[in-house]
Amino acid sequence: MRPMVVKGDAAVFDASPLIFLARVSLLEESLKLFSACLVAETVKEEVVDTGKTVGAPETAELESLIAKGRLAIERVPRTSLGLRLEANPRLSRGDRDSLVLASERTARLMADDAAVRSVANQLDLRLGGTLYVLSTMTDRGILKPAEAVDVLNRLVDSGWYCSARLYRAARAALERRGSG
Numbered sequence: 001m002r003p004m005v006v007k008g009d010a011a012v013f014d015a016s017p018l019i020f021l022a023r024v025s026l027l028e029e030s031l032k033l034f035s036a037c038l039v040a041e042t043v044k045e046e047v048v049d050t051g052k053t054v055g056a057p058e059t060a061e062l063e064s065l066i067a068k069g070r071l072a073i074e075r076v077p078r079t080s081l082g083l084r085l086e087a088n089p090r091l092s093r094g095d096r097d098s099l100v101l102a103s104e105r106t107a108r109l110m111a112d113d114a115a116v117r118s119v120a121n122q123l124d125l126r127l128g129g130t131l132y133v134l135s136t137m138t139d140r141g142i143l144k145p146a147e148a149v150d151v152l153n154r155l156v157d158s159g160w161y162c163s164a165r166l167y168r169a170a171r172a173a174l175e176r177r178g179s180g
Contacts, residue, residue, distance in 0.1 A: 010034055011038070011107055011109075015043050040074055076097040095115070108127065110128045
């Protein structure tokens with residue numbers, strides 16, 4: 001399979017933003033923020049294939065977006081970066097492959113996991129995540145601030161984790177977007 005040529009602001013999605021944006025019915029709309037949306041094959045296996053076996057509700061939407069070509073699945077070759085990342089026990093195969101893919105394609109890495117984000121910062125990758133999507137959609141007028149706060153609450157209710165401090169800061173930032 002030939003790698004997808006990426007132009008513009010492309011994104012590589014790690015598992016968490018895929019799962020939780022799908023759970024709050026915002027994934028398909030959020031993909032429109034990027035010129036291309038890539039998913040490492042190992043992340044697809046973690047989220048879709050394993051998700052189907054445990055009856056995860058978001059798998060149907062993910063399969064549909066893959067079938068429509070909105071999410072491009074990429075096999076990630078073994079690279080020196082990937083080999084170095086194998087030494088980090090806090091990273092899953094999918095995490096490592098997402099980091100490698102974002103690095104190779106110079107794409108924004110969409111990840112929520114602290115360990116993944118820490119490594120991405122060390123690699124000087126552009127980062128985003130679930131909150132990045134909410135704030136960008138609010139800034140572009142796709143979501144009103146009150147709608148974004150509602151989505152934030154639904155994310156937490158669906159199992160998305162953030163600290164109480166981050167929740168308060170995110171909520172305040174989303175609410176401020178409506179007062180400008």
